[in-house]
Amino acid sequence: MRRLFLAVLLLLGACASTPGVAPSGDSLDAIAADYVHLTLEIGEREPGYVDAYYGPPEWAGAAKAAPRDVPALMQAAAALTDRLNAVSVRGADPMIVQRKAYLLAHVSAASARLRFIQGERLPFADEAFALFGVRPELKPLSDYDATLGRIDAMLPGDGALVDRVAAFKSAFIIPKDRLDTVMTAAIAECRRRTAGHIALPANERFTLAFVTDKPWSGYNYFQGDAASKIEINTDFPIYTERAIDLGCHEGYPGHHVYNALLERTFVQERGWVEMSVYPLFSPMSFVAEGSANYGIDLAFPGDEGARFEQEVLAPLAGITNADFEKKAQLQALTRQLGRAEYTIADDFLAGRVNREETIARLAKYTLTTPDKAAQRLRFIETYRSYIINYGLGRDTVQAWVEAQGGDHWRGMETLLSSQILPVDLG
Structure with a gap:
């Protein structure tokens, strides 16, 4: 015994x-x-x-x-x-x-x-932390007014600033009958630039479709076996820079590459089945959306995006005599407004501000027309604190990748092939 x-x-x-x-x-x-x-x-x-x-x-x-x-x-x-x-x-x-x-x-x-x-229901920041592992800072909207003032000075004239921005950007709208051609060219360039730095699975591929009546502008549906279905929403005008954004974000080195590398690294090579499923409301999304947005800057650093728009996409879209330099300056300033949306969403979801006023706030601080702002509110109602994963996720991923030193593409590949959590990114 x-x-x-x-x-x-x-x-x-x-x-x-x-x-x-x-x-x-x-x-x-x-x-x-x-x-x-x-x-x-x-x-x-x-x-x-x-x-x-x-x-x-x-x-x-x-x-x-x-x-x-x-x-x-x-x-x-x-x-x-x-x-x-x-x-x-x-x-x-x-x-x-x-x-x-x-x-x-x-x-x-x-x-x-x-x-x-x-x-x-939790307060906005608490919900974000519970789902994604990150607590966003909610700044007063007045903190963003100085940036609006700089944009106002850039686009002088009569009428509301939102209308002046819309009028300026109208010169960069891709006609719908050329959208497939322009998007295909943009994605191909995103892929070319990514494949030059990251070894992609030999059988990776995607299909592209255009859809309507969605709360989002683009979506990647990963199918497994290194295949994705990328959908682009055509409810609202798509601008030349957005073709690059969507090509990188949904495709290369964004969601398509992230999912394909996770599949290869963990499911195929290690048999770790947890990576065969992607729950949307999880820390995985902070890394996924953040890396997909940072991937735009990584693939098209400096003025390379504006140059590719002007030299390749604009001719394909039939766009002539457009001021791409000024648009790039506008994009840089608009990016500084990104986190205003968190404060707006917090107030709306908590019931402190009604729908009409929220649409007006979104239009003002995202510099979009009221109908586009209404679509964005639809996204906020559907996904709530998920919105932090884009801007805050991008900035967090960028800081981590660039802190690794050396080739930023190598840091990006490490991130995309790992189980790194938001808490690990700092």
Whole structure:
């Protein structure tokens, strides 16, 4: 009997000291599989929660056939957290340590989203932290008035500043009958510039489609097997610089590349199934959107974007005699207004400001027409604090990548092929 007791103690000690394994024998691999099941079932309770999935199809079928109710899913998330905390990573490879942290952060975000589905609402900054792991600063709108003043001086004349901006930018609208040609050329250039620095999967590919009646301007639907479907919303005019933005953001080195590299690095090479699913309301989105926006600047540094617009895209769009230099200056100033939207969204979602006034605020501080501002409000209503992932995400990713030193493309590739969390970005 004593010999059997000692054998059990030795076995338990071995399990406790094995990185990635709990004393019970539970493992990160087993927890990761249950995390995927949890995420897929949450997706059945909230359409759109699962942004991409390319794991075993029978798992998706099981989630669709018999999803647990929200209280049961909340219990399952709590159980996953307990199981993760029981797993030892002492002395483990840093990738194993990061894997545990990644799963803990994403299960925590899933728990927060389940509370949201049940009707709980948090203040804007608290919600952002619960879902994405970052707490945005909400500045008073008056902080952005000086930038509006500089834009006003740049575009003198009669009428509201929003109208003057719209009139100036009208010279850069891509005609709808040339949109496919211009977008295809822009994406091809984004890909060429990215492929010169990042080794893309040999079979990577995408399809391009134009759609209407969406709250967003562009969307990447990753299909797995290194394939994406990129959709561009044509409800509102698309400008030449936006063709570059969308080509980089949705494609190269943005969402398409990010998902393809994660698939290759983790799902195919390591068999880490947690990366086969992308929950939209999770820390993953802060990295995804931030890197996709920073990717625009990385692929087209300095005045290279404006030059490509003028020399390549403008002729394809039939645009002549447009002031691209002045437009680039306007874009730089407009970018400084980006975080005003967080304050506007906070006030609206908290019920402090009504819809009409919110549209007016968005029009003023994003320098868009009221109908475009109304579309943006539709996005805010749908995705709420998700909006922090674009501007704040871009600035955070940029700071991290450029702090790595050397070739910024190498830092970007490292980020896109990792389980780095927003907290790791500083």
